Amino acid sequence: MPNSVILAERRRALRVPVRGIAVLYTSGGPLRGMIENLSLNGALVSVPSQLLESELDMEIRLHEGSGWVAAQVVRVESHARHWRIAVTFRRIDASLCESIEGAIASARGAAQRRPILVIDENSDRKRDLIARLANRGMTPLAPKTPLEAIDLLTRSQLHVGVCLLAPGFGVPSTDLRAVLSDNFPWVSVAEITDDLDATTHHAINTWYATPIARIAEAVA
Numbered sequence: 001m002p003n004s005v006i007l008a009e010r011r012r013a014l015r016v017p018v019r020g021i022a023v024l025y026t027s028g029g030p031l032r033g034m035i036e037n038l039s040l041n042g043a044l045v046s047v048p049s050q051l052l053e054s055e056l057d058m059e060i061r062l063h064e065g066s067g068w069v070a071a072q073v074v075r076v077e078s079h080a081r082h083w084r085i086a087v088t089f090r091r092i093d094a095s096l097c098e099s100i101e102g103a104i105a106s107a108r109g110a111a112q113r114r115p116i117l118v119i120d121e122n123s124d125r126k127r128d129l130i131a132r133l134a135n136r137g138m139t140p141l142a143p144k145t146p147l148e149a150i151d152l153l154t155r156s157q158l159h160v161g162v163c164l165l166a167p168g169f170g171v172p173s174t175d176l177r178a179v180l181s182d183n184f185p186w187v188s189v190a191e192i193t194d195d196l197d198a199t200t201h202h203a204i205n206t207w208y209a210t211p212i213a214r215i216a217e218a219v220a
Contacts (some may be wrong), residue, residue, distance in 0.1 A: 017215075018107070019154075033085070044084060046085075049083065072090055116138050116139070163190070
């Protein structure tokens with residue numbers, strides 16, 4: 001099989017961790033869920049209640065665009081207080097294919113940039129930490145306000161999966177950690193300490209354990 005065909009199939013099957021909405025249209029009415037990963041072949045969706053259908057229509061809403069698929073359920077599993085629904089696509093809108101391609105491109109870009117959010121009210125320590133991360137090939141993002149931090153975390157195309165945390169914005173780090181846990185559960189939090197070598201090392205190791213980091217290997 002030609003290499004171009006193999007690469008096209010790998011790209012089509014590549015599951016990308018994304019933040020998006022899926023609306024599953026069931027016999028009991030619409031069921032809204034969160035997309036955990038997505039490819040041109042299928043998706044993994046977290047929903048608040050169990051699903052009984054084996055085939056259904058699904059609306060997918062991404063930052064890059066929205067569209068419809070006809071899906072077949074291949075796996076249903078309980079996870080914490082939610083249910084994970086794995087589906088394969090039997091039919092998909094052409095416009096949605098383009099949106100998923102865009103999401104894959106964003107994920108690949110994030111895997112190359114390696115973004116890490118840095119929140120620290122100690123400006124000297126933050127500046128040194130940012131320099132260390134940049135020298136190690138990461139892309140540190142240092143918001144100046146809580147609203148800017150939220151904006152960076154909610155930009156799905158950035159795929160920020162790690163936050164280095166110390167007291168910031170006049171708020172204790174424990175309170176900031178609670179906000180991140182409640183509103184951005186996909187973000188891994190690492191504490192900033194005065195040992196910047198250890199903090200940098202731990203931050204990089206944490207990033208390489210994120211789902212987005214594994215994309216770099218998948219598309220290599």
